[in-house]
Amino acid sequence: MATDPSVVGVALPPRRAERAAAPGSSWAGLILDFARRRTLGAAGGVVVVLMLLTAALASVIAPHDPYETNFLDQLKPPSPGYLLGTDSFGRDVLSRLVYGSRTALKIGFGAAFVGASIGALLGVVSAYFGGKIDLLLERLMDILISFPLLILALAVVTALGNNDTNVIIAITIPIIPRVARVIRASALTIRQMPYVEAARSIGAIDMRIVLRHMLPNVMAPYLILVTAFLGQAILSEAALSFLGLGVSEPTPAWGLMLRGASVQFVQRAPWLAIAPGVALSLAVFAFNLLGDSLRDHLDPRLRL
Amino acid sequence: MHRYVISRVALMIPTLLGVAIIAFVLLRIVPGDIVLLKLAGDGGRIEESVLQQERAKLGLDKPIALQFVDWIWGAMRFDFGLSMWTGRPIIHEVAIRLELSLQLTIMASIIATMFAIPLGAMAALKQDTWVDYAIRLFSIGGLAMPGFWVGIITILCLLVFFHYLPPLTFTSLLKNPAENLAMLIWPALTVGYRYSAVATRMTRSTLLEVMRDDYVRTARAKGLAERLVVVRHAMRNALLPVVTVIGLEFAFLLGGLLVTEQVFNLNGIGKLMVDAVARRDYTMTQALILLVAGAFVVTNFLIDMLYVFLDPRISYS
Numbered sequence: 001m002a003t004d005p006s007v008v009g010v011a012l013p014p015r016r017a018e019r020a021a022a023p024g025s026s027w028a029g030l031i032l033d034f035a036r037r038r039t040l041g042a043a044g045g046v047v048v049v050l051m052l053l054t055a056a057l058a059s060v061i062a063p064h065d066p067y068e069t070n071f072l073d074q075l076k077p078p079s080p081g082y083l084l085g086t087d088s089f090g091r092d093v094l095s096r097l098v099y100g101s102r103t104a105l106k107i108g109f110g111a112a113f114v115g116a117s118i119g120a121l122l123g124v125v126s127a128y129f130g131g132k133i134d135l136l137l138e139r140l141m142d143i144l145i146s147f148p149l150l151i152l153a154l155a156v157v158t159a160l161g162n163n164d165t166n167v168i169i170a171i172t173i174p175i176i177p178r179v180a181r182v183i184r185a186s187a188l189t190i191r192q193m194p195y196v197e198a199a200r201s202i203g204a205i206d207m208r209i210v211l212r213h214m215l216p217n218v219m220a221p222y223l224i225l226v227t228a229f230l231g232q233a234i235l236s237e238a239a240l241s242f243l244g245l246g247v248s249e250p251t252p253a254w255g256l257m258l259r260g261a262s263v264q265f266v267q268r269a270p271w272l273a274i275a276p277g278v279a280l281s282l283a284v285f286a287f288n289l290l291g292d293s294l295r296d297h298l299d300p301r302l303r304l
Numbered sequence: 305m306h307r308y309v310i311s312r313v314a315l316m317i318p319t320l321l322g323v324a325i326i327a328f329v330l331l332r333i334v335p336g337d338i339v340l341l342k343l344a345g346d347g348g349r350i351e352e353s354v355l356q357q358e359r360a361k362l363g364l365d366k367p368i369a370l371q372f373v374d375w376i377w378g379a380m381r382f383d384f385g386l387s388m389w390t391g392r393p394i395i396h397e398v399a400i401r402l403e404l405s406l407q408l409t410i411m412a413s414i415i416a417t418m419f420a421i422p423l424g425a426m427a428a429l430k431q432d433t434w435v436d437y438a439i440r441l442f443s444i445g446g447l448a449m450p451g452f453w454v455g456i457i458t459i460l461c462l463l464v465f466f467h468y469l470p471p472l473t474f475t476s477l478l479k480n481p482a483e484n485l486a487m488l489i490w491p492a493l494t495v496g497y498r499y500s501a502v503a504t505r506m507t508r509s510t511l512l513e514v515m516r517d518d519y520v521r522t523a524r525a526k527g528l529a530e531r532l533v534v535v536r537h538a539m540r541n542a543l544l545p546v547v548t549v550i551g552l553e554f555a556f557l558l559g560g561l562l563v564t565e566q567v568f569n570l571n572g573i574g575k576l577m578v579d580a581v582a583r584r585d586y587t588m589t590q591a592l593i594l595l596v597a598g599a600f601v602v603t604n605f606l607i608d609m610l611y612v613f614l615d616p617r618i619s620y621s
Binding site: 040139140142143145146147148150151152154155158159231235238239242243255258263266267270273274276277280281282284285288289292 | 315318319322323326327330331333334335336437440444445447448449450451452453456457459460463464559562563566567577578581589592593596597600601
């Protein structure tokens with residue numbers, strides 16, 4: 001994005017400067033350009049949009065109530081009445097799948113957005129101030145990165161209880177240091193840019209430089225990281241739920257659907273294991289595809 | 305260089321100390337009491353005096369600060385004490401499981417490397433052809449599919465198509481190699497697929513970058529066969545970040561196979577950790593956290609050192 005720092009960029013807020021540099025580029029134009037040049041990424045984007053629609057319209061799409069148990073229809077194979085069969089409580093798998101997209105998106109977006117934002121802020125602060133602050137923050141990130149992920153999740157969930165917010169917190173913590181590292185590396189080069197020096201020389205305070213000059217210019221890696229970690233967060237949620245540490249029954253969630261019965265009755269009722277896994281993989285696949293193409297498009301040298 | 309090595313080693317200490325402090329505090333914040341879990345199980349009432357006696361036996365009656373100092377002092381001498389749950393030495397309990405976890409991690413690494421480097425190179429050399437697309441889809445797929453689900457599906461396929469179930473009990477590689485491999489090959493393939501996906505992508509992207517460098521053009525200009533340009537000039541330089549990824553993933557897997565172990569019913573470090581936390585076995589959990597963090601920190605350090613040997617241009621000062 002900000003590979004061409006013009007002198008104008010110092011006086012004007014960065015976003016306006018950018019628009020001035022590339023006239024006629026609107027959001028729609030940018031998206032069209034992306035879709036034309038990155039077919040795979042656009043395909044991922046379409047799946048993401050479909051998933052968002054599914055989550056939004058879950059009550060319209062789902063043929064049954066996802067919570068409704070029916071003990072006469074336990075472990076029924078797929079049929080016109082139950083398109084993807086039923087689970088061991090006689091609940092409709094398709095409906096639970098449709099509603100499960102809500103859980104996945106909510107927790108995925110929550111964790112990726114919060115984790116990437118905190119990580120980005122820490123990374124920029126670390127790079128901008130350098131010295132002792134940098135050293136201290138880096139050590140803190142080292143500790144967080146080397147701490148076993150599951151123990152953190154376990155501690156948060158057992159200490160605070162497993163509602164959605166706590167599951168998000170548990171997944172967010174490991175994202176923060178990983179984002180902070182990548183953003184710090186990008187911010188280190190930005191710090192050397194003339195516009196940062198110019199801002200400092202006209203007497204801008206540190207906070208203003210960090211917030212108005214540095215943060216907007218790590219937007220490209222930030223966007224890429226949010227997308228990439230969205231997939232990761234959805235996977236983490238599924239893994240935690242599978243272990244019984246994520247969202248709890250009877251909430252419809254894909255990882256939870258793979259727990260217990262689907263392993264126990266894997267031979268008798270394979271649809272229980274197949275459907276949620278396919279949904280999970282497809283969702284993460286789409287987000288990864290989108291994230292990958294975004295990286296190629298915005299910042300090809302970025303290493304995740 | 306010597307000074308750099310020393311300072312790097314010195315920096316591990318605050319990191320591990322930080323991990324130790326967080327581990328210690330975190331475990332004591334989490335509700336639950338090992339003494340109650342151990343003696344009363346799910347229900348039943350126990351005399352308060354019996355509980356006090358057990359607490360004293362486990363050293364839980366001492367002030368928290370003293371407990372911490374005792375533990376850290378032991379850990380620094382690699383003496384992690386006894387498991388609060390089984391009462392046996394932790395080193396011993398960990399060693400039994402480490403054999404399985406280590407073997408599985410090594411197998412997964414070999415599988416991953418075997419696939420990742422040729423596939424990544426092929427994708428980079430045939431960029432934007434169907435070969436590249438196929439390999440990229442394959443590797444993004446590896447990242448997208450949850451490991452435990454791939455495990456479930458693997459077991460399902462073996463059952464349905466081959467009427468075969470892998471052995472359920474672990475036998476040492478030295479005792480019965482065939483039995484051992486028949487059990488571990490499936491989880492190793494499951495984990496290796498994801499692992500290779502990470503490394504394939506890294507190989508592809510670094511090789512793409514390197515192939516545009518001047519020395520590759522020079523090598524071509526002097527008439528070197530394309531195969532030699534790739535193998536001798538490009539690959540050597542592209543592999544550094546790949547080594548990093550493989551190393552980090554290795555350290556991560558040593559302690560991070562919880563879910564896979566659950567699916568394949570393996571008794572490794574991951575299961576030990578899940579059980580230890582569930583039982584509030586403080587000493588065991590703390591030791592395992594330090595082990596996992598230590599493996600990670602040491603691997604990181606070794607990778608940095610390896611860089612110096614692999615690339616003579618790098619020298620730390």
